[in-house]
Amino acid sequence: MPNKILTRRLPSLRSRLLLAAAVWLITITLAAGYLVPNFIKRYLIDQEQQQLALYVDELTARVEFGADGRVSLPEKLSNPRFRSPYSGLYWTIQVNDQQFRSRSLWDARIAGDEQNGYTGPKQQSLLVVQRTILLPESDAPVTLMVASDQAKLNTTLQQLTQGLWLILLTMAAGILVLIWLQISWSLLPLRTLRQNLKHVRDGEATELTGTYPIEVKPVIDDLNALLFHYQELLERARNHAGNLSHALKTPIAILTNEVANLDPADQQQLTPALTQLRQHIDYHLGRARMAGAANVLAARSAPAVRVDAIAMAMNKVYADRGITLVNELDSELVVAVETRDLDEMVGNLIENSYKWASHLIRVHQTARNAHTVSITIEDDGPGMDCEDYHTVLQRGTRLDETTPGSGLGLSIVNELAHSYRGSLTLDRSALGGIKAVLVLPRPRTES
Structure with missing residues (x-):
């Protein structure tokens, strides 16, 4: 059974390394872009809460009850924003149904609770720190609340996040470029090896030359x-x-x-x-x-030229039979087979056709894939039984002892084809005789 050539193209080492680096960089960038802003937000909120806690301490120190039993704040808080309407910094003092609030709230109130959050005068989201205390002048608990608008904090966080993403993306792109340069430089010896192999394959050299790293030199x-x-x-x-x-x-x-x-x-x-x-x-x-070409990597032959040369010789040997050979092979077709071996294979098949054809022999090609090509030789002779197609490929087998020959031709062709990782199959031709399909490899090309 002929060897099957793998046609699926695998990714290169450079592609694999770049893909792995890109996946790693994207993962790290996304993780940093998500985690770092959260850390910054937590830090900014903690700092804001600490500052509000200081205002609560200041409010606690200054709150007192007047002679009429109403809560009062004799001294103003130090931050002037508490006295500017809708400044974004507010405080309230709640005792039973009484509420004393900063001038910055004007005629509005702080709405909401801890579970659903707090909103300010303009429905902005507030960050709140509150404390409940007891004063000697009153048996009722006093609730102190200091709140600040989170809009400024969110704006600061948004600016920091945008700057962070810009830095991360620039850094990731720079690292990826550096990794690409590093990979290209590291794989340079393999590119040199590939070029030297091409020279050997083309017959321009008989060995691999150049300077290689110690990992590749052995x-x-x-x-x-x-x-x-x-x-x-x-x-x-x-x-x-x-x-x-x-x-x-x-x-x-x-x-x-x-x-x-x-x-x-x-x-x-x-x-x-x-x-x-x-x-x-x-x-x-x-x-x-059948041992192969003297330089197997550089083996190349043009089947169309060899078929014409063989047909010219056969026309002289079998001139009395009046056989016509039609060569439909592409003149630019090249196979990775040494010329002598190609002559051995095609010559045996064409000679068999000349022996058995009535009038016509047709030689044509069929591209199987990018790596192999099928050369078909068929005639209009009497053919043979289907069960004999496999038998005649065995060594020394002859179906007609009256026809000159040793019975080794098809066996040699079959083994020669296998030595080049090809195959030979026989079938019935549309012309009526035998169709021999010879599968041979194409030369490898640089991509």
Whole structure:
């Protein structure tokens, strides 16, 4: 089953770090913007209540009963606001049904209670401090009340809150910019690594170069060692495969000629063994060629060009069959496959079509996603049974022994496609024959 390539784009490290910093800053800013004004308001109210308590003390010291039994205030309080009408600072003295009030109240009264709050002459909200005392001249309790308008306090609090929010937002924006600069500077080595990887992928370099932090340097060294080891092993495997191919061709050719001179009975006994030996050699040489590109990261091929070249060769080999190949591939299409491996895969599929097609072979493409492309090769031949589609992809399987071939072509194509994280599937073509769908990766591009 072909490997599925993850197409969902994950957020970058920079985005994650910036998002985490932004969430943290927003949380801290909102918390500070909510808590600090509450602390300031509590502090201002406490300060105002302490001042009102001082006025209550002053009022307590000066209140007395006259000879007629009525409450009086012989001496005026020190703050002149108590004598200015509707100044926002008021006092009252309540004894039974009698009420003595400051000139600042004029003809109004303080309304309300502790539970619902107090209101002043102009329905403004008041902050009240009251005290109940007993005087020697009267058995009735005396209630002293001093009140101040909260409008000034609220205005002060509003101005402080606005200034606080301005400071918090400016500070949060500045911190976020500094964090962005810090993240960009910290991730600069990774950007350098990304550029160097692109150079390696494009074939412009064979190793990663540059200066990296000590946290990244061991990874770079291991990657360079792995790239060098891979290239060395790959080149050695290709050389061994080529040497083995040349070393075995001559002995097998000699044995084949000698067997041809034997009696028919001996030929019938030895020919299958030689055929099997040739198939094994062809298969394992094909596997050796499947080792991958000399620079796998820089592998790129243009399928349209290779199909034209292969079709030109096949038209000469199968000239007597009169087959027409229609190449509908985009000339700018590029796949991340080495040219020799692409020739091996497409060549085998096109050759099979030339063997079985009646008149027409069609080669076209279908974009699966941003990472892969499907190259479809179909013909108008007789086709095959549906249950054989999977069987013919097995090594050495041939459905028609009369047609020349080793039965290894489709197996090699299948394994080559898997080595590039692609796939090969067979199905019935709309033309009547077989449709081979070869899924290959696209080159990775810089975003």
